Amino acid sequence: MPSVFAEKNSVNGLTRRSLLRAGGLCLSGLAVPALLSAQTEREAAPRPFGRYADLLDTLRKRGHTLRTLGFAPDKSPIVGVKTGGTKKPAIFISAGAHSTEHAGVVAAVELIDRLQTKHEVWVIPTRDPIGLNGYRYALSLGLGELPQVETLADAEALLRKRGEVLFDEGETLLVLMGEYGYANRGLYRGVEKGAAFLEPLKGRRIYYPSRTDDMPGAGPLERAYTLIVTPDGEVLHLNRFLDTAWSPAEVRCARRLMAEIQPGLTFDLHEHGGDSFWMSARRQRTDDDEVWERRIASEAIRAVAASGTKLAPEDYSPGSFFQRLERGVYWLDAGQRGEGLNLVDFAARQYGLGFTIETGMRGPFHDRVRQHLLVVQTAVKLFEERHA
Numbered sequence: 424m425p426s427v428f429a430e431k432n433s434v435n436g437l438t439r440r441s442l443l444r445a446g447g448l449c450l451s452g453l454a455v456p457a458l459l460s461a462q463t464e465r466e467a468a469p470r471p472f473g474r475y476a477d478l479l480d481t482l483r484k485r486g487h488t489l490r491t492l493g494f495a496p497d498k499s500p501i502v503g504v505k506t507g508g509t510k511k512p513a514i515f516i517s518a519g520a521h522s523t524e525h526a527g528v529v530a531a532v533e534l535i536d537r538l539q540t541k542h543e544v545w546v547i548p549t550r551d552p553i554g555l556n557g558y559r560y561a562l563s564l565g566l567g568e569l570p571q572v573e574t575l576a577d578a579e580a581l582l583r584k585r586g587e588v589l590f591d592e593g594e595t596l597l598v599l600m601g602e603y604g605y606a607n608r609g610l611y612r613g614v615e616k617g618a619a620f621l622e623p624l625k626g627r628r629i630y631y632p633s634r635t636d637d638m639p640g641a642g643p644l645e646r647a648y649t650l651i652v653t654p655d656g657e658v659l660h661l662n663r664f665l666d667t668a669w670s671p672a673e674v675r676c677a678r679r680l681m682a683e684i685q686p687g688l689t690f691d692l693h694e695h696g697g698d699s700f701w702m703s704a705r706r707q708r709t710d711d712d713e714v715w716e717r718r719i720a721s722e723a724i725r726a727v728a729a730s731g732t733k734l735a736p737e738d739y740s741p742g743s744f745f746q747r748l749e750r751g752v753y754w755l756d757a758g759q760r761g762e763g764l765n766l767v768d769f770a771a772r773q774y775g776l777g778f779t780i781e782t783g784m785r786g787p788f789h790d791r792v793r794q795h796l797l798v799v800q801t802a803v804k805l806f807e808e809r810h811a
């Protein structure tokens with residue numbers, strides 16, 4: 424697939440004709456998604472960030488003012504960047520709650536410059552700076568120094584040597600070092616709530632490493648996925664706790680910003696372990712909001728399909744708490760899922776329209792970035808039409 428970043432005379436890799444042929448985007452005053460500026464079109468394809476400091480440097484070099492919303496446990500600032508215009512309702516874009524899903528983070532940074540709208544926009548490009556910095560860095564928080572680990576096997580050996588082993592069965596190893604838990608692989612939905620071995624980790628975090636070579640942006644050890652053990656021993660993650668009194672600092676930063684800006688449109692940029700695209704929408708508080716939620720989801724998925732992106736198969740279901748709306752689009756029912764509200768669930772409950780974008784991590788990195796941009800740009804055009 425040609426790169427949108429190098430292509431001329433096209434919009435997000437699509438020709439105007441191909442968009443129209445696809446049957447999408449024929450609404451009044453809207454033919455195509457927001458145009459990329461000529462300047463950004465000439466720039467090279469965005470690349471993954473090695474460290475959180477690189478992301479912050481990039482934002483500063485581009486002239487953005489970073490607002491510190493709060494701090495992660497390692498004192499990394501959680502930053503928000505304001506862009507767009509002054510019109511309300513505001514738009515909120517969040518990414519990086521799951522640090523392995525790195526194309527969303529890069530897309531959020533790109534959107535700060537590329538999204539053209541009269542509406543006020545706030546972007547939190549990553550909700551997990553520690554995880555973005557990678558597993559070695561996460562280990563350093565428990566060890567007090569940056570360890571010399573080159574491979575997953577090195578990391579496991581270090582966990583056994585320096586940690587208090589809490590669980591070691593089958594292929595799963597979990598230890599406590601300093602204030603943090605460290606696992607060698609994911610435990611989310613793999614551990615019974617209140618399991619005895621989680622007792623020392625209640626209220627703490629567990630970090631585990633990205634592990635595979637086939638997910639560009641999240642190679643082995645390149646990212647650390649942050650799990651949160653609740654005070655009652657449930658293993659969750661940073662895209663929960665939006666509606667709970669006990670809540671990790673990173674989550675509270677997003678929640679406070681949302682309370683301030685009251686976003687009428689919210690995006691959370693995620694990725695999943697497959698190679699196809701899907702997104703989720705939320706039932707809305709009013710009929711009018713729900714009409715727009717459906718319409719925006721439909722137009723966005725058509726734009727993604729027309730760009731040549733592989734959508735999730737017709738019969739695909741991301742889980743039992745999803746209900747298919749159309750191919751590649753699902754209603755997410757947080758009540759059926761349990762675990763409380765994620766960021767977009769919370770946005771829909773409190774503020775208005777919201778979408779979770781899920782690109783396939785086994786696809787080329789820049790294609791995944793482009794898909795995020797395309798959905799947000801398409802949706803924002805429709806949002807502008809609604810509020811014209």
Ligand SMILES: [Zn+2]
Nearest residue numbers: 521524693694
């Ligand atoms: Zn995710």
